Amino acid sequence: MSNNHKLPAPLTFDHYTLRPIEQTDASSLHSLINDWNVVRMLSQVPFPYSKTLLDQWINTMIQEMKDGISYHFTIFDRSFEKPVIVGCIGIRLNTKDQLGKIGYWLGQKYWGKQIASRALQRLSSWALANLNINYIHATAADDNLASIAVLKKCGYQPFGQGKEKFLARAVEQSVSYFLLQREDICPGKSPIPMNNTLLKPKKILLVVAAALIDIDGQLLLARRPEGKSMAGMWEFPGGKVEPNETPEAALIRELKEEINIDVSQSCLAPFTFASHEYADFHLLMPLYVCHKWKNVPEPKENQQLAWVNCEELDHYLVMEADKPFIPLLKDLMF
Numbered sequence: 001m002s003n004n005h006k007l008p009a010p011l012t013f014d015h016y017t018l019r020p021i022e023q024t025d026a027s028s029l030h031s032l033i034n035d036w037n038v039v040r041m042l043s044q045v046p047f048p049y050s051k052t053l054l055d056q057w058i059n060t061m062i063q064e065m066k067d068g069i070s071y072h073f074t075i076f077d078r079s080f081e082k083p084v085i086v087g088c089i090g091i092r093l094n095t096k097d098q099l100g101k102i103g104y105w106l107g108q109k110y111w112g113k114q115i116a117s118r119a120l121q122r123l124s125s126w127a128l129a130n131l132n133i134n135y136i137h138a139t140a141a142d143d144n145l146a147s148i149a150v151l152k153k154c155g156y157q158p159f160g161q162g163k164e165k166f167l168a169r170a171v172e173q174s175v176s177y178f179l180l181q182r183e184d185i186c187p188g189k190s191p192i193p194m195n196n197t198l199l200k201p202k203k204i205l206l207v208v209a210a211a212l213i214d215i216d217g218q219l220l221l222a223r224r225p226e227g228k229s230m231a232g233m234w235e236f237p238g239g240k241v242e243p244n245e246t247p248e249a250a251l252i253r254e255l256k257e258e259i260n261i262d263v264s265q266s267c268l269a270p271f272t273f274a275s276h277e278y279a280d281f282h283l284l285m286p287l288y289v290c291h292k293w294k295n296v297p298e299p300k301e302n303q304q305l306a307w308v309n310c311e312e313l314d315h316y317l318v319m320e321a322d323k324p325f326i327p328l329l330k331d332l333m334f
């Protein structure tokens, strides 16, 4: 397992910050978590919870972040002169199943202030946009009504029940399971309402995109960053054609703006196109193939870039409209 994953930058919302957990947070976290009312809702934590165990847990979490298998954040309230620690939130990955398991807790005096739901929303949308997962799973004890309400408020859907051992309670506890899918926070990919499709023609959006293929036969994909519609999905660099712009001029402009490469029109070969109905618009998108450009592509708009070979292509979740391109491109790259 590689040990060189970069720690994520702090995530902010309102006057709160989620910052990757550090050993220096231990004393404040311990005074909040070593409380029966907090611990009884957490399956893996004994009571009383010694500072030594918490220190060990924090060390493990820091190592897991370096290994890229989990991301744990301390939640700070920045409305005080010196930011105050109010709780913790984290996600552990199971990339084989494209799944992340999320968990959170707050010190009792910070309950009932919407902090948990805002932190959960923030971490969920960051995780789906940046990690190799498509689903987030959460578990709540059936008597943890506050947590169940938080999960539902953030779009998590109940999908079953079970029993789990809670260390502090020393008994099996009935629990409910919840799942968040990318579609639950990506309105652009929501199902098309039947009556709406039939009655009202959708706006046609003309977008151009490029399949950039390098001399090793690798294809460049870009990942839509958090904050954009359909964040976390992979696409071909490109963008909307502006009024009075030719598709080729638009693509040359977008490639410069998005990934800082210079392409000349003669290097853009029309390849195929997508005509795809999204929930709120109809996408018409010519795809050009390009083998020659100047400069090394670099992300200028906060997106991730990946050079992908033929065998790896199926592992990337591409935009719905782009799915028909994949077999055609594989033939070209092979």
Ligand SMILES: Nc1nc2c([nH]c(=O)n2[C@H]2C[C@H](O)[C@@H](COP(=O)(O)OP(=O)(O)OP(=O)(O)O)O2)c(=O)[nH]1
Pocket (backbone or CB within 6 Å): 207, 208, 209, 228, 229, 234, 235, 236, 237, 238, 239, 240, 283, 319, 320, 321, 322
């Ligand atoms: N660039 C690009 N856009 C794509 C692809 N597939 C696909 O469905 N699209 C959609 C996503 C966007 O709705 C639109 C692209 O417009 P854009 O790139 O100028 O817009 P944007 O990312 O700023 O997105 P938005 O917030 O307006 O959705 O086309 C693709 O492979 N490349």
